[in-house]
Amino acid sequence: MENKQVSSNFIKNIIIEDLESGKHKKILTRFPPEPNGYLHIGHAKSIVLNFDLADEFKGLTNVRFDDTNPVKEDTEYVESIKEDVEWLGYKWDGLYFASDYFEEMYNRAVLLIKKGKAYVCELSANEIRETRGTLNRPGQESPYHSRSVEENLDLFTRMRSGEFPDGEKVLRAKIDMASPNLNMRDPVIYRIAHASHHNTGDKWCIYPMYDYAHPIEDAVEGITHSICTLEFEDHRPLYDWVIRECEMECQPRQIEFARLNMTNTVMSKRKLKLLVDEGVVDGWDDPRMPTISGLRRRGYTPEAMRSFVREIGVAKGNSIVDAQMLEHFVREDLKLKAPRTMAVIKPLKVIITNYPEGQVEWLDAENNPENPAMGVRKIPFSREIYVEQDDFMEDPPPKYFRLFPGNEVRLKNAYFIKCNEVIKDEQGQVTELRCTYDPETKSGTDFTGRKVKGTIHWVEAAHALPAEFRLYEPLILDEQEEADEPEGEEAVETGTGTSADFLDHINPNSLEILQGFIEPNMAGVKPQDKFQFFRYGYFNVDVRLTSPEKPVFNRIVSLKSSFKL
């Protein structure tokens, strides 16, 4: 059962306090993506956090697109984001756009100017940077800092009307060029950009900056708790300044938490976009991508993703979650939901020499032994079957209890077979096995004559259906303990590393495509159908590659195994 309670965390504690003290009667949170890319598992953490928190205290959550930078944003992204949020299982209260509030923001900026709290600055971007000061040196006041209110009003109006080219002027908040917090050194709050906006078209040529826009968006909607990531902690004084100086009646509280990082996972929109643009992957929804659409196509379920996010918790320390946790939660979710069938991924033909030629019998097989409600199906058995190549070794190590010359194993749902002969080609490759079966050992007859150590899966050859299987490994491998790597090579700087550097470290084995067989009763599987292939893992029918002739299965995750060769 899915546990919907948010486990104890500092944000929840704040909300409880605010409710108990009467500061708020009702909670309103928001998920504020910028529509400049697809959502990934890290966003899922924020989505689940915001919606669950509101839910738990009978509050609501808005989805608001933070679309204040027209040159990066696109409706393709807003559509995918809406789809992903819904797929995760959440219903927003309001669906808004920051661009809905442009007029409001403009009016508040005029108010700032009238109060002498903002001014139009004509310094170039370079000059602004140069006069900002450094981490330990204060900045210098802009020569435009003390313009009259009238002049500022006039200039700002003309900025809006399109009189000036991009970059020529900006509107700056007048705060404190000597503040130890660089964000307070007269931050730019409006810039000129003659770019058409996905929502407002060419109505505007000035656009508000995040630090100015976001608090207003929150306040206008009446957000009580504005949850964002750690890097905005330094921006909070500015957030509060805007709320106060713009005289917003509602005063949301910004709270920061650590974003999600996972082992072997790229979590940067920039890098993910690079993988898509460079064709390293199939698209934003490539099953190897940590995007919500990629995980969906891979076969992850919303339930598993929610459970995962709830379990990892929320805190303020940077951390890296083991990707195995995510895997754990899909296995758990699919355990009772997915039918268990047999598929042979790397086929090896087996002839059962003492089984009558031309005979076919239909055996019973449970669809999910742990969930009897899923019923029983019939599977064919005959003289020719396929087994897994990995289930045979000519010269096995001790403790190997699959097939090898002279050894007897159980065929799941069928009979015991014993390997008598190994057929090879000229290269010495094993191409076929000759075995004998024991009719006494038929499944369901409770045969107790002798025990066998191994049970392997198989598919009857004549009725087998061809299928493609795609096995995945992480797209990138985490850096090994850079053992004797010489230290001090500035160029190998990670994080902000160059694109070429990042692309060089892609795992060449992230995708393995195999052709094998599935049981005949699996004809007609539909995209997104999920199965446990006996002993091989959980698989999902691919939405894009599956054809009527041949289904393509993405391995979601393997089964755990304590078997070591």
Next chain:
RNA sequence: UGGGGCGUAGCCAAGUUGGUAAGGCAACGGACUUUGACUCCGUCAUGCGUUGGUUCGAGUCCAGCCGCCCCAGCCA
């Protein structure tokens, strides 16, 4: 060397006013097994970055060190 944060097991993470270290993942034993899966049972911090201090008692309070992350976009 300015400012803002963070340090509890291999990983994530609880720990309300000081009262004797939750839970999950992983790992490792064992039982069971027609999935080397699942399930079940057991093990896994005399210890909470570190050093001192206050106290009958400190992960929780105080002081000092050490380490890590973030900030100098007209990105969000």
